[in-house]
Amino acid sequence: MTSPLPALIVVDVQRAFDEWxxxxxxxxxxxxxxxxxxxxKAFRASDAPIFHIRHEGxxxxxxxxxxxxxxxxxxxxxxxxxxxxxxxxxxxxFIGTDLEKRLRAGSIAxxxxxxxxxxHCVETTTRMAGNLGFDAQLVRDATWTFDxxxxxxxxxxxxxxxAMTLSNLNREFARIxxxxxxxASLEAVRQ
Numbered sequence: 001m002t003s004p005l006p007a008l009i010v011v012d013v014q015r016a017f018d019e020w021x022x023x024x025x026x027x028x029x030x031x032x033x034x035x036x037x038x039x040x041k042a043f044r045a046s047d048a049p050i051f052h053i054r055h056e057g058x059x060x061x062x063x064x065x066x067x068x069x070x071x072x073x074x075x076x077x078x079x080x081x082x083x084x085x086x087x088x089x090x091x092x093x094f095i096g097t098d099l100e101k102r103l104r105a106g107s108i109a110x111x112x113x114x115x116x117x118x119x120h121c122v123e124t125t126t127r128m129a130g131n132l133g134f135d136a137q138l139v140r141d142a143t144w145t146f147d148x149x150x151x152x153x154x155x156x157x158x159x160x161x162x163a164m165t166l167s168n169l170n171r172e173f174a175r176i177x178x179x180x181x182x183x184a185s186l187e188a189v190r191q
Contacts, residue, residue, distance in 0.1 A: 004189055005048040006137070006182075007108045008039055009129075011093060011115030011122050012055045013077035016063035016070025020146065028158035029144035035179040036114050036142045037076040042183045044080065046190055049106060052079045053086050053093040055121060077115075091124035100132060110135040112182050113174070114142035119165040130173030138174040139182060140166055 013036060021027060043050050054073065057064035064071055079085055086097045093099050103111070111134045113126050122143050129136040145158050145165070170176045 001107060002109045003049075003107045005046060005108075005186075006110035006112045006135075007049040007051055007103060007106070008043045009051050009053060009093065009099075009111050009113045009115075009125065010036060010040070010077055011053045011113065011125055011143075012064075012117075013074050013115050014055065014064060014070060015072045015074055016055075016068075017116055018074070019063060019070050026147045026158060027144050028162050029141060032114075032116075032142050032144040033074060033076050035139065038179050039112070039114055039139065039142055039182060040077065042186050043112075046186045048186065049108060050079070050083045051086055051093075051099060051102070052077070052083060053088055053099075053115065053121070053125070056087050056089050058089050088121075091121045092128050093121070093125040094128045094132065103134070108134075110137065112137045112139060112177075114139040116144055118143045118145040118162045120145075123165050123169065126169055127173045130169075136174035137177045137182065138166065138169055139179055140176050141178050 055064045056066055086099050088097050111129050113122060113136060115122050126136050126138050145161050147158050148156050148161060150156055166176050
């Protein structure tokens with residue numbers, strides 16, 4: 001029997017991104033972490049499963065090395081006792097981890113995905129979730145990214161990258177939703 005409750009997948013909400021901002025990198029969605037905190041509160045109130053994904057860097061200069069300050073989870077997204085923490089070393093939360101096995105064991109069909117960054121680990125995890133047959137929902141206001149320079153030297157804003165990633169994933173790999181959509185859906189299941 002499939003679980004009526006979705007699982008919340010919180011991807012890489014780590015302090016490395018604060019360090020990137022402090023170093024001058026510009027991001028979009030400044031309220032994304034607050035929306036993630038709202039999602040965590042709602043999922044906890046519903047006793048719905050939560051999986052915290054943590055990135056562990058493997059290159060010597062990575063901001064995500066376990067020995068560095070960037071590896072720590074932001075306080076607003078810290079796991080509560082009993083919530084699963086899965087450590088990954090690549091962009092997808094499904095590669096080299098037991099995430100899929102845990103989800104299947106819990107008969108979980110729907111995944112609500114949030115975190116950082118929209119066009120890297122969130123996108124890769126969302127694409128794989130869709131390819132693996134999960135009903136993936138990507139929370140547009142609970143994820144963010146940074147400005148980037150393309151291979152042609154053109155500057156791309158975080159807002160444009162975020163919007164394009166959502167457009168690429170929409171309906172093919174995931175449904176694009178808001179925090180309010182997710183919370184309303186959880187409340188409807190509880191009634």
